[in-house]
Amino acid sequence: MRTCRGIASLRRALAACAGKQVGLVPTMGFLHEGHLSLVRACRRECDVTVVSIFVNPAQFGPSEDLRRYPRDERRDSALLRQEQVDVLFVPGENEMYPSPYRTWVDVTGLDSKLCGRSRPGHFRGVATVVLKLLHLMRPQRAYFGQKDAQQALLIRQLVRDLNLPVTLRILPIVRDSDGLALSSRNVLLSARERRAALALPRCLRRASGLVEAGETNARALRAAMAAEIAREPLLTIDYIAIVRLDDLEDAAEIAAGNTLVAAAVRVGRTRLIDNFIPGGMSC
């Protein structure tokens, strides 16, 4: 595995891969099995696997957890070497946003809903850094997790709108044995918070069970989900949303393959998200 800290060194590493199918797995590091499932898919489907680790300051608001965000480059690097990743890109902030940095990408409409409501500017940061990484690596395929469903939908729209020649692969949520969706932020939870957090996947399982049993009414589903969260006093609801995949507007009914059921909660200082897409999502 070749580790590149600068853009010049990355370009040299990629020049050696000319003519090969390149796959990109962009991450913020502190890797877990969710990330590794993306890396393994990339390894199966592409000739060259490039992973980036960059805790992108542009996607954190001033009151958010940029400084608290967990980091462990040594462990990450060892994990990726084990997975036989070809190139690891670990740029510094000045490499990605050299001063004066001025250019930002907005995916309007999709960026202000759900997580965008409590994280203004977040998706501008995400869209911009992903576009930069796509320009730097020029991959044929790029891999994202469905855990960040809104991010995936927004990048799908960005790729379509900007005519980017890349195939997106959105892979399923990976969960811990207790059901909690894997997230680098889970390590920030105390044992008590962690137990409380399980109400989040429980509320999604409840909704999923009701949908399987034939319930399609969004209001009824949201009520059942909210009740599940309300039983856990350590959690506060940020949002419970049943929305159309293409515009993230409220759906009155579940439409298989075009509805996102998503929730975000706060546990202490940590914010957690989870979701499912009845009928699955295509790119």
Add this chain to the structure above:
Amino acid sequence: MRTCRGIASLRRALAACAGKQVGLVPTMGFLHEGHLSLVRACRRECDVTVVSIFVNPAQFGPSEDLRRYPRDERRDSALLRQEQVDVLFVPGENEMYPSPYRTWVDVTGLDSKLCGRSRPGHFRGVATVVLKLLHLMRPQRAYFGQKDAQQALLIRQLVRDLNLPVTLRILPIVRDSDGLALSSRNVLLSARERRAALALPRCLRRASGLVEAGETNARALRAAMAAEIAREPLLTIDYIAIVRLDDLEDAAEIAAGNTLVAAAVRVGRTRLIDNFIPGGMSC
């Protein structure tokens, strides 16, 4: 010359050019010698010359001259065939902005000054369409005229910020025999307006003469330029600006190679721009 009206047909035309150096000349059509100077440079420097003609609605404000903007595809097409252009891309609006279109690019700071002040949203439209064209053609080189200096500077910043693998070529302003900078909008002028418009290049020649004679004070230069325009009652000044190339902030003194001297005026319903860069501009 192969004419492509759709993205699919463009991709097929470009697939046949794999491995060759591609140059892009993006235009809004109604071509003049300024455009053709870009086409000729592209032909000299690249294996494949791609010209786009798209009157980009996103860069016109609601009160601007989108509908009045001159068009003549047949004449343009004949001129480009004469120049032995390889590919002409003439997309429709739905091809470039299929509904729902959501993604926009802002080059903050550079987009709100000079022309951006009287044309809010203009540079967002420019940045977005240029980025889309760069993704579609993946050229090694892209050609722009210095007549639209702010546009050129903004695209230079966009290319740097977004790590786009393209070399920009900014070529000199081409003028008519009477000194007026060539512009597709010149055809909109009446004979009387056209004569009046000559005060614009005159004011820039006056500034250029003063700079050559050793004047470096921006205030003195702006005053001389304004006086030149004021002598022509049909013109109103939109702006007279002496600014730094890198951030478009007011410069107190001319610094060779890092100062833009620019003016915009209105003649009747038509807005005209012109500029010079003491010491020239590098990309």
